[in-house]
Amino acid sequence: MSDIASLNSRFAIPGAVSVVSSNGNLPAIHINKPGLCSGTIYLHGAHVTAWKPEGAEEVLWLSQKSGWQNDKPIRGGVPLCFPWFGPRNSTEYPNSPMHGFARTKPWSIESISESPTSITVSLSLQNDASTMALWPVPFMLRHRITFSRELIMSLEFTHAAKTPIPFEEAQHTYFAVGDVREVKISGLSGARYIDKTDNFNEKDQAGDVTISAETDRVYLNTTSAITISDPVKRRRINIQKENADATVVWNPWIAKAKAMPDFGDEEWPHMLCVETANAGPNAVNLAPNQPHVMATRIAVSPL
Ligand code: TA6
Numbered sequence: 001m002s003d004i005a006s007l008n009s010r011f012a013i014p015g016a017v018s019v020v021s022s023n024g025n026l027p028a029i030h031i032n033k034p035g036l037c038s039g040t041i042y043l044h045g046a047h048v049t050a051w052k053p054e055g056a057e058e059v060l061w062l063s064q065k066s067g068w069q070n071d072k073p074i075r076g077g078v079p080l081c082f083p084w085f086g087p088r089n090s091t092e093y094p095n096s097p098m099h100g101f102a103r104t105k106p107w108s109i110e111s112i113s114e115s116p117t118s119i120t121v122s123l124s125l126q127n128d129a130s131t132m133a134l135w136p137v138p139f140m141l142r143h144r145i146t147f148s149r150e151l152i153m154s155l156e157f158t159h160a161a162k163t164p165i166p167f168e169e170a171q172h173t174y175f176a177v178g179d180v181r182e183v184k185i186s187g188l189s190g191a192r193y194i195d196k197t198d199n200f201n202e203k204d205q206a207g208d209v210t211i212s213a214e215t216d217r218v219y220l221n222t223t224s225a226i227t228i229s230d231p232v233k234r235r236r237i238n239i240q241k242e243n244a245d246a247t248v249v250w251n252p253w254i255a256k257a258k259a260m261p262d263f264g265d266e267e268w269p270h271m272l273c274v275e276t277a278n279a280g281p282n283a284v285n286l287a288p289n290q291p292h293v294m295a296t297r298i299a300v301s302p303l
Contacts, residue, residue, distance in 0.1 A: 039147040083101075153171050167284055
């Protein structure tokens, strides 16, 4: 029996959940709860690529140009950044992938469960020779995703090193928007941010965030909920965080979109990243055998 057939026989829920060979022949879990929602998550990177509450349009953005290979992250959906965010010092740590290794590793299905109003998928990743070579820490990562009228993603990290370990993490969520130039992002007013498009200078946010150029900001020491108001799709996307002290806002705009081979040149107006994170000055220092759980809860409502 193939791996897919074996996974499907162990974890499928008739009428609601199937395990299939999807893009790039990568194994994926398809969820379809009539009257509630549909969704998709790949074992590759424990990567959620779709979530659509009944009666709403797809909430997550996925590039038409995304690659579907074991050694590359999927472009769009919710890539997991762990155990570092962004690039690593290439001299000190050669061969370190951007945003860590979690999003390009094959995760294992721990469980898939159904309630009358939800499907919950639990995937796990443990250290192996390749992760130990990059980051010598014995760890367990668990990504638990509840697909319902809301999307709840919970990333739990535990390690068995002898001393506290500093790490960074992000649920790097790509949202589908009608036109990024028209959206307003509220909830960050008064927060300090690192502006990665302006030599990483620190600045203060006054009022709503709007997007009129390449935008790449790490908002610091903020646990606030965020609302994306999208007049074109006539909807609000509400994003609540748990145990995440940073929020990242990113849109590549024209030139950066063109420079990414897995990102269509004309796709940038239709996506916006608002990322739940612990990164930079908000990195976490975690004691051994103490679980740290960061979570994101997403809901959609009419505007
Ligand atoms: O979260 C924003 C960011 O750090 C940007 O600087 C950009 O690099 C983006 O992530 C995407 O990174 P990726 O490695 O997925 O192309």
